[in-house]
Amino acid sequence: MSDTSKLQTPNSKLNLAERDKKVIWHPYTQMKNALPHIPIVKGEGVYVFDEDGKKYIDAVSSWWVNIHGHAHPYIAQKIAEQLNVLEHVIFAGFTHEPAVLLAERLLPVLPGKQEKVFYTDNGSTAVEVALKMCLQYWDNKGKPKNRILAFKNAYHGDTFGAMSVSGRSIFTDAFNSLLFDVDFIDLPNAENIPALISQVSNLTDTACFIFEPLILGSGGMLMYEAKYLDELIAACRKAGILIIADEVMTGFGRTGTYFACEKLVHKPDIICLSKGLTGGTMPLGVTTCTEEIFEAFLSEDKLKTLYHGHSFTANPLACVASLASLDILLQPETLANIKRIEAKHAVFLQEIKTHAKVKAIRQTGTIIAIEWETGNETSYLSNLRNLLYTYFLEKGIILRPLGNIIYILPPYVINDADLDYIYGAIKQALEEI
Numbered sequence: 001m002s003d004t005s006k007l008q009t010p011n012s013k014l015n016l017a018e019r020d021k022k023v024i025w026h027p028y029t030q031m032k033n034a035l036p037h038i039p040i041v042k043g044e045g046v047y048v049f050d051e052d053g054k055k056y057i058d059a060v061s062s063w064w065v066n067i068h069g070h071a072h073p074y075i076a077q078k079i080a081e082q083l084n085v086l087e088h089v090i091f092a093g094f095t096h097e098p099a100v101l102l103a104e105r106l107l108p109v110l111p112g113k114q115e116k117v118f119y120t121d122n123g124s125t126a127v128e129v130a131l132k133m134c135l136q137y138w139d140n141k142g143k144p145k146n147r148i149l150a151f152k153n154a155y156h157g158d159t160f161g162a163m164s165v166s167g168r169s170i171f172t173d174a175f176n177s178l179l180f181d182v183d184f185i186d187l188p189n190a191e192n193i194p195a196l197i198s199q200v201s202n203l204t205d206t207a208c209f210i211f212e213p214l215i216l217g218s219g220g221m222l223m224y225e226a227k228y229l230d231e232l233i234a235a236c237r238k239a240g241i242l243i244i245a246d247e248v249m250t251g252f253g254r255t256g257t258y259f260a261c262e263k264l265v266h267k268p269d270i271i272c273l274s275k276g277l278t279g280g281t282m283p284l285g286v287t288t289c290t291e292e293i294f295e296a297f298l299s300e301d302k303l304k305t306l307y308h309g310h311s312f313t314a315n316p317l318a319c320v321a322s323l324a325s326l327d328i329l330l331q332p333e334t335l336a337n338i339k340r341i342e343a344k345h346a347v348f349l350q351e352i353k354t355h356a357k358v359k360a361i362r363q364t365g366t367i368i369a370i371e372w373e374t375g376n377e378t379s380y381l382s383n384l385r386n387l388l389y390t391y392f393l394e395k396g397i398i399l400r401p402l403g404n405i406i407y408i409l410p411p412y413v414i415n416d417a418d419l420d421y422i423y424g425a426i427k428q429a430l431e432e433i
């Protein structure tokens, strides 16, 4: 055994940000020149508080996961109760009430006829499972198909399969040669829809079409209309292509309805959920499917089994958090809040849409995105993101621009005053930056 003094408490002369810098590698962060990471000591409603007591409005819902506010007492209580009863149990060969109840409650509120729930522990793995379900579905049917259709600029996660079906970008650059080949199409609109439909109709070995319904999140909050997506889905169906809706970001009220696919006539075969699922409290992923998909895996032949599973599959704490979050989501007050945010965003959009620095502005449900005019100066653009980020942080607002695109994606409990404060700060930034 090595020197046990090394196991003792860390150097107390350093503050948390300094200790962090010594031992932590943060996500999506160039660690060479990263600003000190802000130590957060407490969360309450839409706010998080740093060590010095400074309050921040979490205007991006902590990477889009938080829907009911931080440290929600009801969700916390449910997790605490479960923690004293059963924290986790292997989910192969065993089951538990929270997992079954969550599936029972979730399936009926999902768009279309979703019949089975497969649990994982994040959005990327929910996507991996969806892709594997589709590829193996065709294999099990004795009609192997190995191509996948996706949107340019899509984002479906950071694991290799999820990266492969995501648009190629600086995020994937180092891995492009190892990502599997995917057919990428443009977002549908009135002009290109006929061409897209004929393109899709000619596909013969495409197993599935995966998409973020109505809004491509990480791709820059790119929005498109349900009716064209519907036409695309219909064409895919005709061509025997399975449909995966990645509702990891859009699920649980984000787009104004509980799920974005509610706005579609043609419903998906498979739905991926994560982010808002537990109300932003615990990691959990869900891949749901229709009976038709599920049945293709039923066989005496062991090779037709879906051989996939994660250690923390259907973690009971995460399941009870999801049940509690669902309780809150389904209350009329929550839907009223979603509608209120939607209406206020719409007014703000009208107010600033003609501003010279607003290159584009768009809204879907509780999400509003503003594209900053950069005059095509790339050096300005690379600075702009950091300028905006720190500008809003100083004002106590967490907004993380995607390049030159600022977006608000708040917890539904945000009040009018805080929304107005954010709008005001953005208006001021339009004048000052």
Ligand SMILES: *Cc1c(COP(=O)(O)O)cnc(C)c1O
Residues within 6 Å of the ligand: 122, 123, 124, 125, 127, 155, 156, 157, 158, 212, 217, 218, 246, 247, 248, 249, 250, 274, 275
């Ligand atoms: C965030 C996201 C994912 C990945 O989820 P993680 O939990 O971060 O792995 C997948 N799809 C979409 C649409 C997302 O926004």
